[in-house]
Amino acid sequence: MNASVLDCLVRGYEHLIPAVTLPDENDRHVVAAAIHCHADAIVTFNLKDFPQNELSRYNLEAIHPDEFIRSVFDLNDAAVVIAAQRCHKKLRNPPKTAEEYLDTLLRQSLPKTASALKPYSEVL
Structure with missing residues (x-):
C-alpha cells in the first residue's frame, strides 16, 4: 500500500x-x-x-468494506472497475475466470461489490 x-x-x-x-x-x-x-x-x-x-x-x-466499495462505485464506477481489473489480473496461482473472481468476492463478504461488478465481468 x-x-x-x-x-x-x-x-x-x-x-x-x-x-x-x-x-x-x-x-x-x-x-x-x-x-x-x-x-x-x-x-x-x-x-x-x-x-x-x-x-x-x-x-x-x-x-464495512462492502459498503465503502459500493459507495465509491456510486461515485466513480470506472475507478472501481479498473481497481477490480488490476486485482483480478494479479490472481495467477491459480488464475481465476471473471466468474471465479466474483465468487471470491462473495466468499470474502463483499456481495454488493460482486453484484455491482457483475455487469462488467467481460472486462474483468
Missing part, C-alpha cells in the same frame, strides 16, 4: 492511544491514527470492535 497510496502512513498518533476506549484495546491505535489524520471513517470487516458509540466521540464511523 505504501507504494500505491502516497502519504498512507500515519505517524505521530501514539500519544492519543491511551485516551481511546474500545472493546479490544489492541485496536485503539487504529482509532488514534484516524483521529490524528482527521479521517471520517475506518473501513473494517471488524465492526463489532469499533462500536459507533465510541467512534462518534471522535466524529468517526466504522464502515
Whole structure:
C-alpha cells in the first residue's frame, strides 16, 4: 500500500492511544491514527470492535468494506472497475475466470461489490 497510496502512513498518533476506549484495546491505535489524520471513517470487516458509540466521540464511523466499495462505485464506477481489473489480473496461482473472481468476492463478504461488478465481468 505504501507504494500505491502516497502519504498512507500515519505517524505521530501514539500519544492519543491511551485516551481511546474500545472493546479490544489492541485496536485503539487504529482509532488514534484516524483521529490524528482527521479521517471520517475506518473501513473494517471488524465492526463489532469499533462500536459507533465510541467512534462518534471522535466524529468517526466504522464502515464495512462492502459498503465503502459500493459507495465509491456510486461515485466513480470506472475507478472501481479498473481497481477490480488490476486485482483480478494479479490472481495467477491459480488464475481465476471473471466468474471465479466474483465468487471470491462473495466468499470474502463483499456481495454488493460482486453484484455491482457483475455487469462488467467481460472486462474483468
